[in-house]
Amino acid sequence: MAGNSYGTLFRITTFGESHGEALGGIIDGCPSGIALDFDAIQLEMSRRKPGQSAIVTQRKEPDDVQFLSGIFEGKTTGTPIGFIIPNTNQKSDDYSHIKDNYRPSHADYVYDQKYGFRDYRGGGRSSARETASRVVAGAIAKQMLSDIKINAYVSAVGPLALETPYQELDFSKIESNPVRCPDEAMAATMEDYIKQIRKEGDTVGGVVTCVIQNVPIGLGEPVFDKLHAELGKAMLSINAVKGFEFGSGFEGSKMKGSQHNDLYNADGTTKTNLSGGIQGGISNGMDIYFKVAFKPVATIMQKQDSLDNKGNITEMTGKGRHDPCVVPRAVPIVEAMAAIVLADFYLINKTY
Numbered sequence: 070m071a072g073n074s075y076g077t078l079f080r081i082t083t084f085g086e087s088h089g090e091a092l093g094g095i096i097d098g099c100p101s102g103i104a105l106d107f108d109a110i111q112l113e114m115s116r117r118k119p120g121q122s123a124i125v126t127q128r129k130e131p132d133d134v135q136f137l138s139g140i141f142e143g144k145t146t147g148t149p150i151g152f153i154i155p156n157t158n159q160k161s162d163d164y165s166h167i168k169d170n171y172r173p174s175h176a177d178y179v180y181d182q183k184y185g186f187r188d189y190r191g192g193g194r195s196s197a198r199e200t201a202s203r204v205v206a207g208a209i210a211k212q213m214l215s216d217i218k219i220n221a222y223v224s225a226v227g228p229l230a231l232e233t234p235y236q237e238l239d240f241s242k243i244e245s246n247p248v249r250c251p252d253e254a255m256a257a258t259m260e261d262y263i264k265q266i267r268k269e270g271d272t273v274g275g276v277v278t279c280v281i282q283n284v285p286i287g288l289g290e291p292v293f294d295k296l297h298a299e300l301g302k303a304m305l306s307i308n309a310v311k312g313f314e315f316g317s318g319f320e321g322s323k324m325k326g327s328q329h330n331d332l333y334n335a336d337g338t339t340k341t342n343l344s345g346g347i348q349g350g351i352s353n354g355m356d357i358y359f360k361v362a363f364k365p366v367a368t369i370m371q372k373q374d375s376l377d378n379k380g381n382i383t384e385m386t387g388k389g390r391h392d393p394c395v396v397p398r399a400v401p402i403v404e405a406m407a408a409i410v411l412a413d414f415y416l417i418n419k420t421y
Contacts, residue, residue: 173375274309
């Protein structure tokens, strides 16, 4: 299996399966001398980990990170940073019913067709649990880019959408509720909706909005390595992501150029920011903001038709511990991937 690494200079390679001994990764290219806040890294892991509230999967994993290399006396040494995250609460028997079956809208079928073999325990490598390793790398990238502020939050759950512009939101309220929506009234409505969906044995999708502030001018490499193109690739590599848009996004296609153009101020900033902080594939110093759309979790606790490995259509019902809505736990993953992209471009920018 190829495709387990991301980045050019700041590069993360991940390994491990959902129900294996451990997940882990190697971070290559991290500069030396960065004093790491290990509590901050563990906090990011706690934001992503399962079992943190009543509206997420009840698998109990502490997600404690064990660093193996690349750090001495609390600082990065410039050598590869190796780490593992032990799996402590596997219940592989929850998946015995799909040993010979392919779950609808999961990667089961294509993995089996491509590799001739698959780890059916929680989806193996295709499980979203793989993203735990990305959060470790993202937490280190955030500390490397301490002046840049990255805040993601849930802006939609199913038909419920927060329409308030991000400039009017208090990001300090994102972690005040299990949905991770900074609007308290909308968060309560979203939470009730997710609980109702769970009672029905169903799942629901949603949208995570991300805002990146204090980004220096000049990050991004045209023509094929545009900043927004890499952000899009990074976000679309996250499990269950079905859409990405930045700046005005699809709404911009409905506008006239006279409405959409961001006119300049004398200092080079712009009066509006429909460009989303990126022009010509290069950061322009304004806020970068984008949305990431997540599909409903594929495993539902309802009867539905499935396909077995002998070509028979069979009936099955989901079992085990699954998220009724993935977006609350996806917030730190979106932030992590954004940080990894920016860290990579920051180092690239320093080479010339």
